[in-house]
Each structure stands twice: as structure tokens, then as C-alpha cells.
Amino acid sequence: MIMEQIKYSQAFKNACNKYYGNYEKIASYGTNQAEDVYLGDKNNQVCRFCGRKKGEVTFKKKAHALSNLIGNDRLFSYYECDDCNGNRFSKYESEFSNYMKLLHCLSQVKGKRGIPSYKSRKDDFTRVDIKDFISVFQKEDETAIAHLDKKNKVIHFKGKRTYIPVNVYKCLLKMALTVMPDSELPEVTNAMDFMMDRKNIKKQLFVGYRQYGGILPFPTPVTMLFKRKDKRVDENVPLYMFLLAYGNFVFQFDIPFCPADNFLFKKEISMPYIPTIADTISPQGLKLLDFSSSERVIKEEYSIDMKFEGMKRNWWVTIKYVLQHPWDSLKRLLTNNLFEMSK
Ligand SMILES: [Zn+2]
Structure with a gap:
């Protein structure tokens, strides 16, 4: 690994040494290049997921290797058919989108149609938009999404989300299986079958999650895949780690259900922490999310705090009890910056 060691804190170096003592990188992709990049073979198109080849199914759509709702518009694959893409994967993506909606809106992650607005499902009125400034339309009652703490310069955002945990997981797993090198595919057939609902395997499905502060430490999506070293520091770590x-x-x-991980069964294992470049500035702890359930989670509350000094765009617009104004006229007013005084 090439690093200018000198700049980094000891904690970061220790985290890297620990992690890279167990793992080697087998795939790594960014999405900020000027030209489109395609994985796979254009002249021999076989769907990696359903196994059908060109002729049996079509490959007309540009298949995003990483979802475009997280901002990827550069990395594609030749090995995802239109059927898998349009039916199964778009369903998983919309679950992931529901899960992350408020967070994507607030951290300005550009999806298919720009930065998503966050809207309350209950009424058409309550919403958060980010264009040139953060605008919050809400009634100041229990349905309010945003709570302004002027003294501490923090906005507490509170949203509700409805989703099926295992489908959120499958959206992430699909991206992992897409960037997996061909040579490794025989190791992950169970994960593939599980993702495609060909096999129903029960296991606890944990995802390590962290959230960094500041303005987009990862302006465009980055992904990495790691494989366990034969000679490693810790014996009990899973075969593949995806980031x-x-x-x-x-x-x-970790990629679940790998036969090479059978020896870990019933052993206490903790998820290896993959250090990222953002850890050099603000190291984070790992929060474990349990996506095992296939039961729909309904209106789960989730929240995020934003400090306004840390934000580039920090105008605050709250309009109270203006339900009588149709949305369009409010939008027009906003465009004319008539609400600037309430910043
Ligand atoms: Zn397919």
C-alpha cells in the first residue's frame, strides 16, 4: 500500500496494519473518471446473476455496477441483463433508497434525478429540499422533521422510514457481487443464490456502518473488495470483506455463506474495521446494522444532526402553518429569494 506514512496518526496506522495484516485488496473502483468504465466482456454477454446469455435475455440498458442512486454514473457492467436489472435489482434499490432517503437528501448525494427531496408520506406538505440552500417546510407540531437548536448551532432532523431489511441488504450485496472478480465467483455461489432468491439460507446479516461529518468526504462512490490472507494476524476473519x-x-x-468460512461457525468473530482515507481526519466507530429480517419495518424513526458551521449551505427556512399556499407558489417565492430574511 502506498501511503505517505508521516502525515497519518498512529491510530490510523495501527488500524491499517491490523486490517492489511489480515486482508489483501482484490478489487477497487472509483467512479470519478471522465469516461465510462465497463466491467466484463462486451462480445460475450452472460448475466452473472441469472446465468442467461444474450439472445435469451437482452442487455440493452446500461447496467450500473454501483447503484446510480448513490451517485455512480461512470461504472457499468456488461454482465447484468435487463430482466435482473429492471425487476429484481430496482426493487432492492428502492428499498435502499427508502432506508437512506433523509440521509441522502441532507448529505446531498446525487441520485438519478439529482439530490432527492425528503417528503413526509403523511401529507404532501412537509419536506426537506436542498438546492442552493436547505429549505424545510413543515408544521411546527409532532410531524416536524427538523428541529433547530440555535444555541448549539445544530439542526436535528428526524425522519421515518419503511423498508424490508433483507432487501436493503441485497441491494448492497448485489453491488459487492458485481465488482467481484470472475475468478472468485465459484466461492460466492451461495451468496448469489441467496440474493437471487434461489436459496433461502438463514443467517444473521450484519452490515458495518459509519457516517463521517463534513462536506462529502467521498464526493463520488468508491468501492473495494478484500480477500483474507492465508498467512494473517487474526485467524478468525471472514473470507471476503466489501466496502x-x-x-x-x-x-x-463480509460476503455471507462462503464454504471457506464454515470453520467460523459458532466462533466469536467481530467485524474487521476497514480503514478509509476519511479516518485520518475523523475516525469513526462501526455501528452494526442487522438486516436479517424479511419482515417489513414500518415507520422506523431515524435521525441525523447537522452542525451549521460545518455546512457550506446553511440558510434555514421554516415556514409555519402555510398550508393554504400551494407548493408551486411557495417554490416560486423561494426562487425569488423572498424568504431570505428568515435565514
Ligand atoms: Zn439476469
Whole structure:
């Protein structure tokens, strides 16, 4: 690994030494290049997921290797058919989008249609938008999304989300299986079958999650895949670790159900922490998210705090009890900056 060792803290160096003592990188992709990059073979298109080849299924759509709702518009694959893409994967993506909606909105992650707005499902009125400034329309009652703490210069945002945990997980797993090198595919057939609902395997599915502060430490998505070393520091670590970083967010998890991990069964294992470049500035702890359940989670509350000094755009617009104004006229007023005085 090439690093200018001198600049980094001892804690960061220790984290790197520990991690790279166990793992080697087998794939790594960024998405900030000027040209589109395609994985796979254009002249021999076989869907990695359903196994069908060109002729049996079509490959007309540009298949995003990493979801475009997290901002990838550069990395594609030739080995995802239109059927898998349009039916199964778009369903998983919309679950992931529901799960992250408020966070994507606030951290300005550009999806298919720009930065998503966050809207309350209950009424059409309550919403958070980020264009040139953060605008919050809400009634100041229990449905309020945003709570301004002027004294401490913090805005507490509170949202509600409805999602099926295992489908959120499958959205992430699909990205991991997409960047997996061909040579490793025989090791992950169980994970593939599970993702495609060909096999129903029960296991606890944990994802390590962290959220960094500041303005987009990962302006465009980055992904890495790691494989366990034969000679390693810790014996009991899973075979593959996947990392996905974009915006203020990092997800990491092991590829489940690998036969080479059977020896870990019933052993106490903790998820290896994958250090990222953002850890040099603000190291984070790993929060373990349990996505095992296939039961729909309904209206789960989740929150995020934003300090306004740390934000580039910090105008604050709250309009109280203006339900009588149709949304369009409010938008027009905003465009004319008539609400600037309430910043
Ligand atoms: Zn397919």
C-alpha cells in the first residue's frame, strides 16, 4: 500500500496494519473518471446473476455496477441483463433508497434525478429540499422533521422510514457481487443464490456502518473488495470483506455463506474495521446494522444532526402553518429569494 506514512496518526496506522495484516485488496473502483468504465466482456454477454446469455435475455440498458442512486454514473457492467436489472435489482434499490432517503437528501448525494427531496408520506406538505440552500417546510407540531437548536448551532432532523431489511441488504450485496472478480465467483455461489432468491439460507446479516461529518468526504462512490490472507494476524476473519463509500457514508460487510468460512461457525468473530482515507481526519466507530429480517419495518424513526458551521449551505427556512399556499407558489417565492430574511 502506498501511503505517505508521516502525515497519518498512529491510530490510523495501527488500524491499517491490523486490517492489511489480515486482508489483501482484490478489487477497487472509483467512479470519478471522465469516461465510462465497463466491467466484463462486451462480445460475450452472460448475466452473472441469472446465468442467461444474450439472445435469451437482452442487455440493452446500461447496467450500473454501483447503484446510480448513490451517485455512480461512470461504472457499468456488461454482465447484468435487463430482466435482473429492471425487476429484481430496482426493487432492492428502492428499498435502499427508502432506508437512506433523509440521509441522502441532507448529505446531498446525487441520485438519478439529482439530490432527492425528503417528503413526509403523511401529507404532501412537509419536506426537506436542498438546492442552493436547505429549505424545510413543515408544521411546527409532532410531524416536524427538523428541529433547530440555535444555541448549539445544530439542526436535528428526524425522519421515518419503511423498508424490508433483507432487501436493503441485497441491494448492497448485489453491488459487492458485481465488482467481484470472475475468478472468485465459484466461492460466492451461495451468496448469489441467496440474493437471487434461489436459496433461502438463514443467517444473521450484519452490515458495518459509519457516517463521517463534513462536506462529502467521498464526493463520488468508491468501492473495494478484500480477500483474507492465508498467512494473517487474526485467524478468525471472514473470507471476503466489501466496502462501499459515498457522500458521508461507509458500508462494509463480509460476503455471507462462503464454504471457506464454515470453520467460523459458532466462533466469536467481530467485524474487521476497514480503514478509509476519511479516518485520518475523523475516525469513526462501526455501528452494526442487522438486516436479517424479511419482515417489513414500518415507520422506523431515524435521525441525523447537522452542525451549521460545518455546512457550506446553511440558510434555514421554516415556514409555519402555510398550508393554504400551494407548493408551486411557495417554490416560486423561494426562487425569488423572498424568504431570505428568515435565514
Ligand atoms: Zn439476469
